[in-house]
């Protein structure tokens with residue numbers, strides 16, 4: 001039988017390349033256990049959000065008649081919120097045999113550091129930093145955000161040298177390949193490509209801004225595939241997990257072929273539960289056997305941009321033949337038509 005074990009973030013051993021992504025599902029130890037039992041290789045816990053902590057503190061500020069007590073209350077609220085996360089880590093470490101990855105979403109350097117230490121002390125096997133932010137400061141020089149990330153990784157890896165640090169990136173950077181290279185040099189163990197942002201939508205009847213869909217769509221996977229292939233080709237030492245759009249075993253295989261060491265599932269688990277993990281892993285094993293692969297390392301990156309023909313296709317943003325075709329069937333990487341009825345597509 002094909003061996004589905006793999007390495008992630010350079011230091012973690014995973015029994016399978018399917019990771020349970022950070023979400024509401026991963027804030028409940030019982031739910032996590034159920035998903036882990038289905039065969040997942042690792043779990044990323046619900047993020048600790050600095051913004052949320054600050055919100056709780058500011059709610060306190062507006063409701064307190066005793067300003068003198070504020071400092072004490074603020075630190076109590078923050079410690080309490082932090083201890084919810086550290087308790088979750090401890091509960092997961094006690095009941096699971098797979099790596100437990102804690103997730104942090106912060107914007108101030110000192111807060112990253114403080115939370116990182118606490119989560120690692122509680123037993124987290126790795127840290128995933130959700131660094132997504134919409135920068136809108138016109139006075140900020142471009143490139144500032146990227147430099148900040150690289151510096152943050154350098155500081156964290158210096159402070160916690162044994163803990164793999166991964167960054168869950170947004171796709172809205174000018175040059176993701178160059179950013180990944182700098183992150184790798186500064187000590188990052190891996191990147192998650194990509195985070196899915198909160199999407200505002202517009203209600204035209206009420207002329208109001210409303211929330212867009214919470215769940216991803218299947219085509220979201222394709223940007224992850226493109227950049228995974230390119231990053232794998234250019235920065236071979238950096239581990240990659242694809243996130244956004246993965247739904248089933250075929251997507252798992254696609255992610256690995258592109259160059260990901262692991263594929264994260266979130267929407268698929270909200271919609272299909274633990275069964276999706278079992279089915280995806282069964283599909284992967286069968287596919288590996290049919291394609292005569294004994295281990296995951298033989299699969300990872302076979303379609304990465306390490307080869308010039310793969311790189312050419314993955315770098316292509318305008319595809320004349322695709323867009324000008326009168327035939328409405330999509331074209332494959334070499335200009336041939338893809339048959340939508342083909343079960344391999």
Ligand SMILES: Cc1cc2nc3c(=O)[nH]c(=O)nc-3n(C[C@H](O)[C@H](O)[C@H](O)COP(=O)(O)O)c2cc1C
Nearest residue numbers: 021022023024047130196216243244245265266267
């Ligand atoms: C309800 C919900 C809650 C989420 N919470 C978090 C979170 O706390 N931290 C995080 O990094 N990502 C969070 N995500 C994003 C997911 O981890 C994932 O990156 C995104 O949904 C795209 O992957 P998918 O296509 O498999 O859903 C959340 C997603 C959903 C739908």
